[in-house]
Amino acid sequence: MINKIILARHVVIVANLQRDTVEGVAQNVVEYLNKKNISSSIIKTEKSMEQLTLPENADLVISLGGDGTVLYCVRYIKDLGIPILPVHMGTFGYITEVGVGEWESTLDSYLSGGKNHRITRRLTIKTAVLRNGEKVFYGSALNEAVISSWGINKVINLGVYIDNTYVGKFRADGIIIGTPTGSTGYSLAAGGPIVDPTLSTLIVTPICPSALSNRPLVISGNSKISVKILEGQRTGLNVTLDGQVNYNLLEGDIVEVLSSRSNALLLTTTNRNGFDIIRDKLNWSGETRC
DSSP states (O other): OOOOOOOOSEEEEEEETTSTTHHHHHHHHHHHHHHTTOEEEEEEESOTTSOOOOOTTEEEEEEEESHHHHHHHHHHHGGGTOOEEEEEOSSSOSSOOEETTTHHHHHHHHHHTOSSEEEEEEOOEEEEEEETTEEEEEEEESSEEEEEEOSSOOOEEEEEEETTEEEEEEEESEEEEEOTGGGGTHHHHTTOOOOOTTSOEEEEEEESOSSTTOOOEEEETTOEEEEEEOSOOSSOEEEEETTTEEEEEOTTOEEEEEEOSSOEEEEEESSOOHHHHHHHHTTOOSSOOO
16 A cells, blocks of 8 residues: 655755754654755754744755744744744743654654654634824734833833723732633743644733732633733833844824734644643643652
């Protein structure tokens, strides 16, 4: 019986050179693809701000690094409909589900139409900054958009709207507008909920709010969230996307966040799912430890 081969004209390997063993693994991937008569190229990166440009014939990306490398890849290729195989070579990752010893079996399953892989669609967000009615910044993210201070005085004042309905004034260290994929990141550390990464929802999590009544919100993925930078701030503010892209804000600016039409496509193994990873990372043993 001849296995069905999925068309793969060219595979791009994005290698995070901040990880010591990445170059060796990248060469192993190239050799594997050569045996399959599939062309490939390696893009070496050390900074998340570097421009990522893919060849026109690329139809698969392999990310070698941690979650940050995946976030970097998604930002540039999510609109292309190209899947990303995220190989975990970092220190603590939720998005990079494929271990360094599993990339070959997962890739082989994908190329041969096997059953040892799956492709999950992850909601992404797009963020715009409006200043005097004009769009002065635009960006996208897989995890979250964070509005926070960059000065000594951390507390800022924000007016929050959901679908043009005024929700209230948030006096806090900042606010996180995240996706289900990002729910296990900064939002979780700030007290936000863990959300199934395959759902289409948005999560609004205040960071250290002054009012205890300001609690995290989980809303429809079809909603638009608008945050107005109120007057009288005592510190500088910025909006940060996935911890990698920053833009300075001014009083009166409006930050709009809504889900993107383009989803991130992540190629993962069937050896585990998102809840297996959460259980292991958060040490949900079900036992009391002294």
